[in-house]
Amino acid sequence: MSWLAQRIESFGHAIRGVRTLLLEEHHAQLHLLATLIALTAGGLLGISRADWQVLILTIAMVWLAEGLNTALEHLCDAAVPEHHSLIGKAKDVAAGSVLITAGFAVVMGALIFLPYIF
Numbered sequence: 001m002s003w004l005a006q007r008i009e010s011f012g013h014a015i016r017g018v019r020t021l022l023l024e025e026h027h028a029q030l031h032l033l034a035t036l037i038a039l040t041a042g043g044l045l046g047i048s049r050a051d052w053q054v055l056i057l058t059i060a061m062v063w064l065a066e067g068l069n070t071a072l073e074h075l076c077d078a079a080v081p082e083h084h085s086l087i088g089k090a091k092d093v094a095a096g097s098v099l100i101t102a103g104f105a106v107v108m109g110a111l112i113f114l115p116y117i118f
């Protein structure tokens with residue numbers, strides 16, 4: 001297989017990962033809704049270029065956390081299907097990082113949007 005064909009195939013795997021995330025993970029669907037709301041609000045309120053940069057970076061951080069959390073959940077389930085306290089801890093910490101990232105994203109959204117509204 002040529003170098004280009006390999007890159008295209010790898011890209012296809014990544015797209016399949018995004019599809020899996022969006023179709024199978026309910027939290028990812030909530031993130032998608034929040035992403036669409038934030039992008040629409042940014043457009044309607046005409047936020048500055050700097051605010052767009054921060055907003056997009058913040059959204060990307062949440063997707064990064066959710067994607068890694070989902071990947072880790074699958075890895076845990078495949079590696080140790082039975083109940084194990086360390087698997088529980090690993091999943092809890094990964095889910096906690098999504099919660100923290102999403103929480104800061106809400107704060108960031110408030111800091112960006114509220115000055116345009118009030």
Ligand SMILES: Nc1ncnc2c1ncn2[C@@H]1O[C@H](COP(=O)(O)OP(=O)(O)OP(=O)(O)O)[C@@H](O)[C@H]1O
Nearest residue numbers: 025027073080081082083084085087088091092095
């Ligand atoms: N194999 C396991 N051993 C110990 N505890 C586990 C195990 N699997 C899950 N848990 C506990 O159950 C919680 C929920 O795990 P689960 O894999 O169902 O994820 P979830 O929070 O339901 O996420 P999602 O909604 O994305 O599936 C974990 O955070 C962990 O505390």
